[in-house]
Amino acid sequence: MGTINMQSGASLESWLARATCGLAAASAAQVRREIEAHYESACEAAMVRGARPEEAQRAAMASMGDAKTANRQYRKVLLTRSEVRLLRETRWEQAVICSRSQWLLPVIAAGLCACGWFLFSGRTQLSVTLLVGLLGIAFVFAAPSLPIYTPARGRVVRGLRWTWLATMLVLVSWPYVWVTLAWPLVWVEWRLFSLRRKLPVAEWPKQLYL
Numbered sequence: 320m321g322t323i324n325m326q327s328g329a330s331l332e333s334w335l336a337r338a339t340c341g342l343a344a345a346s347a348a349q350v351r352r353e354i355e356a357h358y359e360s361a362c363e364a365a366m367v368r369g370a371r372p373e374e375a376q377r378a379a380m381a382s383m384g385d386a387k388t389a390n391r392q393y394r395k396v397l398l399t400r401s402e403v404r405l406l407r408e409t410r411w412e413q414a415v416i417c418s419r420s421q422w423l424l425p426v427i428a429a430g431l432c433a434c435g436w437f438l439f440s441g442r443t444q445l446s447v448t449l450l451v452g453l454l455g456i457a458f459v460f461a462a463p464s465l466p467i468y469t470p471a472r473g474r475v476v477r478g479l480r481w482t483w484l485a486t487m488l489v490l491v492s493w494p495y496v497w498v499t500l501a502w503p504l505v506w507v508e509w510r511l512f513s514l515r516r517k518l519p520v521a522e523w524p525k526q527l528y529l
Contacts, residue, residue: 330380331358337386338393346397354383398517405510409526423460427453448490455483462529470520473528480529481508 335354339347358379365375383389398406430453437446458479467476484504515527 334386338389343398343403
């Protein structure tokens, strides 16, 4: 739009910088396209009503509202830089788990032998804790190979995983259950929930189902 002067362009750029702070590159580009189109449309509409270019540009800026408030709204629906990093990490974890699954059977076999030895030596709680841990490890490593490609199946798998984690937490820390130990896991799961909410199901990597 040829009537946008340098000062107005700087104001718009400043607003966009604040509004897209922390967003992923693709998200920021989407916001810029939409806001620039809205800005030009608002300017043109104001000038049609008889406003001078400077007045039209001020009105267009005012119509966009507060940049920080917009940023909070965009973060709720668009991917942030930290979420894109987490998405890359989940794909890397899936590749690592799948590539090292051949270690699973020997580890499980050795663990079961240790469970039996602890049980016969009278160390029942240690045997049970190790057995529950082995079952969970087997599940975590086997899950990427299972046919889990729907949100409903994913919820079942995550429910089982969290049940296992809660059981392990109780067994390891009983009678002093250290709930604070679960906070990092809860935080990661919350971020994954945010990714599931923002991404179309068709774009979910396997780890988002798990």
